[in-house]
Amino acid sequence: MKKxxxxxxxxxxxxxxxxxxxxxxxxxxxxxLNDGEPLVIGTLPDTQAIPFIVAQHLGYFExxxxxxxxxxxxxxxxxxxxxxxxxxxxxxxxxxxxxxxRQSDLDLEVILSTDGSQQILASAKSNITSIEELDGKxxxxxxxxxxxxxxxxxxxxxxxxxxxxxxxxxxxxxxRMEMLINGxxxxxxxxxxxxxxxxxxxxTVLASSADLxxxxxxxxxxxxxxxxxxxxxxxxxxxxxxAVAYLNDTPPEEYMDWLILEAGFPESVGGTIIxxxxxxxxxxTEGDVADVLDWMTKRGLLTADLTYDDLVNIEFAR
Numbered sequence: 001m002k003k004x005x006x007x008x009x010x011x012x013x014x015x016x017x018x019x020x021x022x023x024x025x026x027x028x029x030x031x032x033l034n035d036g037e038p039l040v041i042g043t044l045p046d047t048q049a050i051p052f053i054v055a056q057h058l059g060y061f062e063x064x065x066x067x068x069x070x071x072x073x074x075x076x077x078x079x080x081x082x083x084x085x086x087x088x089x090x091x092x093x094x095x096x097x098x099x100x101x102r103q104s105d106l107d108l109e110v111i112l113s114t115d116g117s118q119q120i121l122a123s124a125k126s127n128i129t130s131i132e133e134l135d136g137k138x139x140x141x142x143x144x145x146x147x148x149x150x151x152x153x154x155x156x157x158x159x160x161x162x163x164x165x166x167x168x169x170x171x172x173x174x175x176r177m178e179m180l181i182n183g184x185x186x187x188x189x190x191x192x193x194x195x196x197x198x199x200x201x202x203x204t205v206l207a208s209s210a211d212l213x214x215x216x217x218x219x220x221x222x223x224x225x226x227x228x229x230x231x232x233x234x235x236x237x238x239x240x241x242x243a244v245a246y247l248n249d250t251p252p253e254e255y256m257d258w259l260i261l262e263a264g265f266p267e268s269v270g271g272t273i274i275x276x277x278x279x280x281x282x283x284x285t286e287g288d289v290a291d292v293l294d295w296m297t298k299r300g301l302l303t304a305d306l307t308y309d310d311l312v313n314i315e316f317a318r
Contacts (some may be wrong), residue, residue: 003208003237006049007169008112009023014226015034017079017121017266029056034059034136036067038065038068038069039065039067039068039069039089039090039225039232039233039236040068040069040070040071040073040087040088040089040090040156040230041068041069041070041071041088041089041090041091041219042071042073042082042083042087042088042090042091042092043070043071043072043079043091043092044072044073044074044075044079044092045072045074045192045193045263046078046092046191046193047115047116047117047192047193047276048092048115048116048159048217048219049070049072049092049263050112050222050247050259050263050278051114051240051243051244051247051278052068052070052092052243052273052277053070053116053239053259053262053263054243054246054247054255054259055175055239055240055242055243056262057069057070057258057259057262058242058243058246059244060239060242061235061236061239062240063239063242064235064236064238064239065235066235066236066239067312068236071088072263073192073284074291076097077094078182079091080097080101083101083106083108084101086222087223089221089222089225090111090219090220090221091108091219091220091274092114092116092217092218092219092224093217093218093219093220094116094145094146094216094217094218094238094299095110095146095216095218095284095288095289095292095311096109096141096144096145096146096149096216096292096296097145097146097190097219097220098177098220098311099292099293099296099301099302099306099311100301101220102304102306102310102311103302103304103306106222107223107224108220108221108222108223109220109221109223109226109311109312110218110219110271110283110284110312110313110314111154111218111219111220111221111237111281111283111313111315111316111317112154112218112237112240112281112282112283112317113215113217113218113220113231113279113283113284113317114158114217115276115277115278115279116191116192116215116276117191117192117208117210117214117219117276118146118147118150118151118189118190118191118208118209118214118216119189119190119191119192119205119206119207119208119209119236120134120139120151120154120181120187120188120189120205120206120207121180121187121188121189121199121203121204121205121206121216121273122134122186122187122203122204122206123180123181123182123183123185123186123188123189123202123203124181124183124189124201124202124203124204125182125183126187126289128182128186128187128204129206130206131155131158131206132156132158132159132160133208134160134164134165134186135161135164135165136154136164136165136196137165137166137186137187138165138186138187139151139165139166139168139170139185139186139187139188139189140167140168140169140170140179140180140187140188140189141167141168141169141170141176141187141188141189142169142170142171142173142176142177143167143169143171144215144301145301146217147190147191147219147296148167148224148299149208149214149216149292150189150190150201150209150214150216151167151189152238152295153209153212153214153291154208154209154212155209156226157207157212158207168185173190173194176190176235177187177194177197177198180198180201180203181198181201181203187206188203192274195274196274203314212290213290215284215285215288216284216288216292218283218284221313222231223313226313226315226316230315230316233316234316237281237316237317241280241281243278244278244279244280244281245280247275248277248278252275281316281317281318282317283312283313283317284312286308289308289311289312293306
């Protein structure tokens with residue numbers, strides 16, 4: 001059952017950092033990394049990040065005796081730079097990005113799936129009301145990303161020939177949002193919370209990757225972390241599951257105010273964001289990974305012979 005919380009206007013998000021306190025049972029040592037460093041996770045302001053923020057706020061990490069720090073980034077480029085430089089050792093991301101990182105010799109592995117969707121919206125000025133009406137129209141998105149993958153799969157699912165839709169590749173999501181709202185393009189592919197902001201400006205959701213059961217968003221960690229600190233990773237996942245249970249069982253009005261604040265959303269907002277029903281820790285299936293690798297191969301993006309076992313660690317999400 002979908003729940004709603006208030007979201008930000010047009011992607012104006014504040015970077016926020018949240019640090020877990022050490023504690024829990026005084027007889028138990030808090031799990032840290034080398035030299036007492038915390039487990040640092042890099043997130044973006046989207047629905048993937050919410051369970052981690054909840055786990056931090058409600059003390060679930062502390063209760064599991066694991067020291068966690070959340071670094072909130074406002075752009076995927078900054079997040080990716082952070083994982084490449086070891087400024088963070090885990091990131092909310094997707095299977096396409098993880099595969100590209102592995103090809104560049106960054107030992108990153110998926111430890112759990114996250115709940116994020118990509119949606120195609122029509123501009124209010126386009127008069128488009130169904131996905132089939134994208135035939136002969138322009139769709140803006142980012143190239144060689146999960147949005148590109150989801151767009152291809154959505155169009156194919158609804159029988160819309162890709163060569164009948166003009167893809168306009170724009171890296172900056174704020175620019176894509178502006179183009180959608182002012183009618184410079186007919187449609188755009190975006191995640192939440194941008195979807196809700198666009199809807200407030202009259203855009204119409206035509207289709208979602210969630211409707212197809214696409215499962216490509218995830219949390220990935222450096223393999224040195226899962227190898228050298230398995231107890232800390234296991235504790236991290238247990239805290240994540242507690243946060244998922246809280247979100248699914250608690251009325252939104254009980255956490256809406258503090259979640260807005262700690263997610264870095266402005267207090268003066270317009271519109272709403274729809275939260276998914278979050279899943280306890282699970283991993284992408286072999287079919288999920290195979291579909292992504294097939295798409296990347298056809299796009300000329302796959303240059304290494306990577307397998308499911310190369311990309312996914314099944315030890316922590318059972």
